[in-house]
Amino acid sequence: MPMRVYVPVFGVATTLVLLLVHQLAQRALSPSPLREDVAKGNLARALLQVGHVFGVFLVSASTVANCVEGADVVRDVVWAAAFGGMALALLSLTGHLGVRMLLKHELPAEIERGNVAAGLAAGGHYVATGIITSRAIAGNDLESLGLSLAFFGIAQLTLHVFIALFRALTTYDDAAEIRGENVAAALSYAGLSVAVALIVGRAVEGNFAGWWPSLRSYGAALQYVGALYLVRQIIVQLILLRGGFSLRGGALDAGIQKDKSLSMGVLEASAYLAAALAATRL
Numbered sequence: 001m002p003m004r005v006y007v008p009v010f011g012v013a014t015t016l017v018l019l020l021v022h023q024l025a026q027r028a029l030s031p032s033p034l035r036e037d038v039a040k041g042n043l044a045r046a047l048l049q050v051g052h053v054f055g056v057f058l059v060s061a062s063t064v065a066n067c068v069e070g071a072d073v074v075r076d077v078v079w080a081a082a083f084g085g086m087a088l089a090l091l092s093l094t095g096h097l098g099v100r101m102l103l104k105h106e107l108p109a110e111i112e113r114g115n116v117a118a119g120l121a122a123g124g125h126y127v128a129t130g131i132i133t134s135r136a137i138a139g140n141d142l143e144s145l146g147l148s149l150a151f152f153g154i155a156q157l158t159l160h161v162f163i164a165l166f167r168a169l170t171t172y173d174d175a176a177e178i179r180g181e182n183v184a185a186a187l188s189y190a191g192l193s194v195a196v197a198l199i200v201g202r203a204v205e206g207n208f209a210g211w212w213p214s215l216r217s218y219g220a221a222l223q224y225v226g227a228l229y230l231v232r233q234i235i236v237q238l239i240l241l242r243g244g245f246s247l248r249g250g251a252l253d254a255g256i257q258k259d260k261s262l263s264m265g266v267l268e269a270s271a272y273l274a275a276a277l278a279a280t281r282l
Contacts, residue, residue, distance in 0.1 A: 003070050006068075006070050007070070010068050010080070011064040011068075014060050014063055014080055014084060015056075015057065017084075018056050018060050018084055018088055019053070021085075021088060022052070022053070022056050022088065026052075042114050043116050043119060044110070044112075044113075044114050044115050044116050044118055044119030044120075045111050045112070045114075045119060046119070047116070047120050047122070047123040048119045048122045048123050048126070049123075051122065051123030051124060051125070051126030051127045052091075052092075052095065052126045054123075054126070054127050054130055055091045055126050055127060055130020055131075055133065055134075056088065056091070056130070058130040058131060058133070058134040059088055059091055059130060059134050059137070061134065062087070062133075062134035062135070063084040063087060063137075064080065066137075066138040066139055066140060067079040067080040067083050067084075067140045068080065069140070075140075079139075079140040082145065083138070083139065083145065083148070086145070086148075086149075087133050087134065087137040090137070090152060091126075091130055094133075094156055095126045095129040098125050098160070099121070099122040099125045099126070101160070106179060110178075110179060115178075115179070116181065117178045117180075117181045117182055117183045117185065117186035118178055118181075118186070120187065121186040121189045121190055123190070124186075124190025124194055125190070125193050127193075127194050127197070128159065128193040128194050128196070129159075129197070131194065131197040131201045132155045132156060132159055132204070133152065135201035135202070136148055136151045136155050136201070136204045137152060138205075151204050151214075151218075152204075154204070154218070155200050155201070155204045158200050158203075158222065159193075159200050162196045162200070163193055163196055166192055166228065166232075167189070167192075169229070169232070169233075169248050169249075170188075170249065171248065171249035171257070172185070172253055172256070174188075174189055177256075182257070183260070183262060184255075184256045184260050184261050184262050184264060184265030185256055185257070185260075187262070187265030187266055187269045188256060188265050188268050190269060191265075191268060191269020191270065191271075191272045191273055192228070192269070192272050194272075194273060194276075195228060195272035195276035196228070196276070198273075198276040198277065198279075198280055199222065199228075199279055199280065200222065200225070202221060202279075202280040203217075203218050203219075203221030203222050204218060224279035224280075227279060228272055228276070231271050231272060231275045232252070232272070233245065233246065233247070236267060236268055237250050237252040240267065240271075241255075241264070243255075252264060252268060256268075
């Protein structure tokens with residue numbers, strides 16, 4: 001079979017298998033599947049699951065891109081199953097743990113009661129985790145499998161550290177605002193999470209050239225995360241909103257916390273994503 005046909009067919013099959021495994025796991029672990037959430041109108045749970053499914057598609061594409069060579073079907077299937085299965089498990093586990101860190105034990109109850117802000121923040125975190133997973137888990141041999149796990153751990157730690165540092169810039173408590181159904185705060189959190197994941201994911205990509213050279217290149221690529229601070233405080237707050245300059249907090253925080261301004265939340269999240277996409281092109 002020509003590669004131009006083989007790869008798309010393999011890609012479709014891989015995506016369907018991973019989605020099926022995801023659905024079976026959700027059926028066993030989740031209170032209700034996506035279909036029931038949509039039918040019942042629970043937008044919070046639907047947003048959470050959409051973020052998870054988005055991550056599955058990212059993992060599937062990465063698996064095919066890195067494991068399929070076309071020379072041996074059995075080899076392609078074996079390594080796609082190994083890397084795809086591991087990536088799916090890591091996505092589910094770290095995504096679940098990550099969103100629980102946001103609201104701790106209160107997250108499931110908030111989503112079950114239909115808190116859209118909680119669902120949006122959790123869904124955004126799953127997308128961010130999917131980006132990291134799809135970029136870190138790559139290869140088609142045992143050595144690559146071990147290196148993928150190592151760099152996945154490094155990338156996940158980096159993601160959470162940067163999110164924590166950036167959320168310390170706000171004068172409001174993100175978790176408290178999201179518990180209070182502040183969708184603007186959830187947009188800010190989700191936009192930042194995905195933007196940081198895009199930059200960290202770009203940093204973790206590439207061929208392994210030894211630990212020191214690889215880690216040095218990884219650290220150098222992370223410099224663009226700092227640009228997100230300038231985007232927030234200068235581009236969004238000072239230039240676009242004309243709210244004056246401040247090193248921390250300011251008019252943007254007031255608009256999101258006190259006014260629960262969706263337009264400000266959308267603007268902040270969009271600016272983060274635009275800056276991150278631009279940085280990954282450099």
